[in-house]
Amino acid sequence: MANPTHILGNLDAVRRRIADAAAKTGRVPEAICLVAVTKSVGIAEAQALYECGVRELGENRVREALRKQDALAALKIHWHMIGHLQTNKANKAVGKFVLIHSVDSLRLAHAINAAAERAGAADVLLQMNVSGEQTKSGFAPAELEPALEQIRSLQHLTVRGLMTMTPRLDDPEEARPLFSSLRKMRDRHRKSMPTLEHLSMGMTQDFDIAIEEGADMVRVGTALFREE
Ligand SMILES: *Cc1c(COP(=O)(O)O)cnc(C)c1O
Secondary structure, eight states: OOOHHHHHHHHHHHHHHHHHHHHHTTOOGGGSEEEEEOTTSOHHHHHHHHHTTOOEEEESOHHHHHHHHHHTTTSOOEEEEOSOOOGGGHHHHTTTOSEEEEEOSHHHHHHHHHHHHHHOOEEEEEEEOOSOOTTSOSBOGGGHHHHHHHHTTOTTEEEEEEEEOOOOOSSGGGGHHHHHHHHHHHHHHHTTOTTOOEEEOOOTTTHHHHHHTTOSEEEEOHHHHOOO
8 A cells, every 4th residue: 555655755746747737728637626536546646635735536436436435534535436337327426426438328427417407516527539549538528529419418417528548558648649639629629619628638647748738637546646
């Protein structure tokens, strides 16, 4: 288990990388939301992050997220759902996360909307498959416009932006064109859908590049917990 001292040092390094990348695009570090991904660690590490001032935590499985939420219910943590969400789990997820980053199909959007009708509003990002990899879930670029058209009519769900996951890359620079194309998609559709604000892109391997290309949310796990 990574001890708190370890996590604090890692967090400082991550924050420095965020600040440097933000500066390159003329932004302040506060403009970038660090979503600390706790999927691979336990409750103690999540709490250690909180004690270091991190308030946004990300999980990729509903059941594990709810377990941590229960254990840390006394803390004011904003939980983000970042992993694939099965349609039949929408009920369990809605109301438990400030943002669902991983809406990857219209079926799921409809299920979240129906759950949100009972539980209150739901803020989501649409997950885009920018790299075109068969194994990655998400909307293909050509599907975005028709998807937004349909989602517009869902009254209990608000699309706050776009998310993407890059493949594992030998050279993180290879992610740059993928990030930049996600930003262009967001910019293009923002005119007709002004809530399309956020770009959730970048993980340990490439979050600096994602920020340089316009990310305002980065999802970072490994860099916070590694012990080397
Ligand atoms: C695990 C995960 C991350 C974090 O990846 P690291 O390489 O550990 O920083 C980001 N986004 C998603 C969707 C993940 O599942």
